[in-house]
Amino acid sequence: MGVIKYIEDWNEQDKSWQGKDAQFSPEEYAAMASADYDGHCNTMTGGNGTFGAKNADPNIKYVMGGLVDLDLDYVKRMKIWFEANRKDKKFATDVINFHVYAWKDGNSWQGGGPAVSPEAALFRQRAEEITSYRDKNLPNVEVWISEFGWDTNPKSPLCVPAIGSFDLQEVQGIWLVRAYLAFAAAGVDRAQMFSLRDGDPNDATWFSSSGLIGPKGNFSPKKSWYYVYTMKTLLTNMKFIGEQKSENSDVLIYKFKNLKTSEGIYVAWAKTSKGNSFNNIPINLSPNAKTVVQTNLTDGRIDGSGSNLTILNSKVLVNVSEKPIFVKTDVMQ
Numbered sequence: 001m002g003v004i005k006y007i008e009d010w011n012e013q014d015k016s017w018q019g020k021d022a023q024f025s026p027e028e029y030a031a032m033a034s035a036d037y038d039g040h041c042n043t044m045t046g047g048n049g050t051f052g053a054k055n056a057d058p059n060i061k062y063v064m065g066g067l068v069d070l071d072l073d074y075v076k077r078m079k080i081w082f083e084a085n086r087k088d089k090k091f092a093t094d095v096i097n098f099h100v101y102a103w104k105d106g107n108s109w110q111g112g113g114p115a116v117s118p119e120a121a122l123f124r125q126r127a128e129e130i131t132s133y134r135d136k137n138l139p140n141v142e143v144w145i146s147e148f149g150w151d152t153n154p155k156s157p158l159c160v161p162a163i164g165s166f167d168l169q170e171v172q173g174i175w176l177v178r179a180y181l182a183f184a185a186a187g188v189d190r191a192q193m194f195s196l197r198d199g200d201p202n203d204a205t206w207f208s209s210s211g212l213i214g215p216k217g218n219f220s221p222k223k224s225w226y227y228v229y230t231m232k233t234l235l236t237n238m239k240f241i242g243e244q245k246s247e248n249s250d251v252l253i254y255k256f257k258n259l260k261t262s263e264g265i266y267v268a269w270a271k272t273s274k275g276n277s278f279n280n281i282p283i284n285l286s287p288n289a290k291t292v293v294q295t296n297l298t299d300g301r302i303d304g305s306g307s308n309l310t311i312l313n314s315k316v317l318v319n320v321s322e323k324p325i326f327v328k329t330d331v332m333q
Contacts, residue, residue, distance in 0.1 A: 026077035164275025173224035264332020
């Protein structure tokens with residue numbers, strides 16, 4: 001019928017906190033995935049082709065349940081099982097899927113807060129290990145990050161810190177945008193923050209205040225709603241094409257190219273979490289660029305606030321803080 005594009009079985013099958021009965025080994029999950037995918041090469045029920053997502057609709061993409069962390073070894077062991085047990089030796093998922101959070105102690109919620117930034121948690125570098133393996137070994141498989149995020153309740157161990165003039169809601173929005181940019185740069189196909197709404201902003205339990213909007217009965221947009229919305233709008237049809245070296249080692253400049261036009265966007269920000277800002281940072285443009293517009297993430301606006309920049313010798317100078325700015329040009333080199 002063409003109404004389902006993706007189907008995922010299970011969630012955090014590698015969870016350790018509920019004991020072995022709640023876990024799948026990589027081999028156990030691979031066996032279930034093989035059945036889910038195509039009835040284990042159509043060997044189930046006498047090979048009549050009625051089991052598995054691919055038999056329901058060959059265009060459906062089967063998604064591996066999201067792992068608790070960026071655990072590449074789990075995927076490697078699944079691959080070994082598929083090659084040993086499937087007649088076609090196919091890796092029987094179309095998507096490998098992970099969750100990642102920036103806990104202060106690096107791997108759990110038990111070390112207290114506040115959480116750390118996407119750069120301090122090495123989101124890009126760790127995701128690149130996954131995508132690099134995918135590119136070499138599973139070239140037709142998508143990589144998803146289907147959970148990441150930060151809380152705004154100050155007592156949560158996953159809460160962002162207040163930084164300089166930025167309050168908790170603002171830092172949450174800033175770090176979410178920077179995380180999306182990190183995953184784009186790493187070659188991740190889809191990234192989905194957790195979650196759309198707060199469960200209970202007054203609850204200090206992790207994930208209870210990680211939403212973009214308020215809880216049921218409220219749904220008021222948080223600052224992060226506007227920041228993520230603006231980023232999504234600006235980068236629609238854009239693809240990460242590289243990083244421009246900055247004259248300041250604390251400043252990152254990412255380049256995105258429109259897949260349909262000559263336009264592009266430079267995104268610049270200070271990767272620190274100390275309230276730093278730097279003035280007159282040069283961004284090098286294409287010699288053919290004629291117009292440049294800077295958009296700032298702005299509370300209460302889903303399109304940010306913009307201003308034209310002056311081009312001088314194929315460069316513009318921008319003031320950069322830890323909140324990303326988006327510099328759009330009519331021609332991306």
